[in-house]
Amino acid sequence: MRFFALIVVLITGTLLLYATVDMPDWGDPYSPANTHVSPRYIEKTIEETATPNIVTSVLADYRGYDTLGETTVIFTAGVVCILLLRRFK
Amino acid sequence: MTIEFKDVIIQTICRLLTPPIQLYALYVIAHGHYSPGGGFQGGCILGASFILMVIAYDIGEVKRRMAEKMNTIFCSLGVIIYSGIGAICLILGANYLDYGILHKILPVNPVRARALGTLGIEIGVGIAVMAVMISIFLNIASGGEHEGALE
Amino acid sequence: MIWQLDIIILIIVVISAIAAITVKDLLSSAILLEAYSFLMCLLWTEMGAVDVAFTEAAVGAGISTAFFIGAIYQTTRRTKD
Numbered sequence A: 001m002r003f004f005a006l007i008v009v010l011i012t013g014t015l016l017l018y019a020t021v022d023m024p025d026w027g028d029p030y031s032p033a034n035t036h037v038s039p040r041y042i043e044k045t046i047e048e049t050a051t052p053n054i055v056t057s058v059l060a061d062y063r064g065y066d067t068l069g070e071t072t073v074i075f076t077a078g079v080v081c082i083l084l085l086r087r088f089k
Numbered sequence B: 001m002t003i004e005f006k007d008v009i010i011q012t013i014c015r016l017l018t019p020p021i022q023l024y025a026l027y028v029i030a031h032g033h034y035s036p037g038g039g040f041q042g043g044c045i046l047g048a049s050f051i052l053m054v055i056a057y058d059i060g061e062v063k064r065r066m067a068e069k070m071n072t073i074f075c076s077l078g079v080i081i082y083s084g085i086g087a088i089c090l091i092l093g094a095n096y097l098d099y100g101i102l103h104k105i106l107p108v109n110p111v112r113a114r115a116l117g118t119l120g121i122e123i124g125v126g127i128a129v130m131a132v133m134i135s136i137f138l139n140i141a142s143g144g145e146h147e148g149a150l151e
Numbered sequence C: 001m002i003w004q005l006d007i008i009i010l011i012i013v014v015i016s017a018i019a020a021i022t023v024k025d026l027l028s029s030a031i032l033l034e035a036y037s038f039l040m041c042l043l044w045t046e047m048g049a050v051d052v053a054f055t056e057a058a059v060g061a062g063i064s065t066a067f068f069i070g071a072i073y074q075t076t077r078r079t080k081d
Helices: A002-020 A038-049 A054-062 A066-084 B008-030 B040-056 B059-065 B068-090 B101-104 B112-142 C004-020 C025-049 C050-072
Strands: none
Touching: A038 A054, A038 B112, A054 B112, A054 C004, A066 B068, A066 B112, B008 B040, B008 B112, B040 B059, B040 B112, B040 C050, B059 B112, B068 B101, B068 B112, B101 B112, B112 C050, C004 C025, C025 C050
């Protein structure tokens, strides 16, 4: 059983390594992520949101719904932790 | 978990370190526009300062400074600040979380209003993350009893 | 990007990850996981993703290690397997 698990892990690792060959290089200016929407953010962030940190402006302004969902997930985790673990005497 | 644990070195270092940690956390939240950081990281650091207090003193010491009811209120208050700012934008006639419309109630131009709206939701995220981290740590470390210390 | 530094950091990351799942003491395992998180944070910084590195340092290395240590106090410190 352990040998079988090793074979499965090796096959999966080989497939993942084979798939990374197709990915664009690190910092490639012509990769799909850097050609469609990133230049617009880099050019327009200052004049649209007055926020020099582009990451903050994307996280909190352009993609505000995502951060709202993230905060709700954390809030739900806290509420579930209180409901499951807290013992009231 | 109920053994009284006192160590003067740890307690003095904790007492000296906690205010700079909290000040740095507030800096991270407020300065997220210009440097790396933001509500999530700053909230985590704020929660870590209280966790340091649990490790140096005990859980009762933290509950004297941040009561459990207060902490639970802070949990919800963060999410309410976030979604409330979005709802204000909706009431003023723009899309949900479209902060540019906030210039109708703030004395700034629409571009600065977007930055101020971003700052508001960062503060909300920071409050929520801080309260949730404290609550999860107290519940895990004390098994739900909320008493005793980590010895 | 300095590739020599990358290689060194990645080798230590792999070593600490393997050590974290093989060591018997759970407290050592938590601390090794913290070392793993800090090395990943160093890697993010070195690649220029400073915000991700900050999140990794605050959440992965700081808060989650505190949670693990708090959980270890509620259970046994040594693993059975």
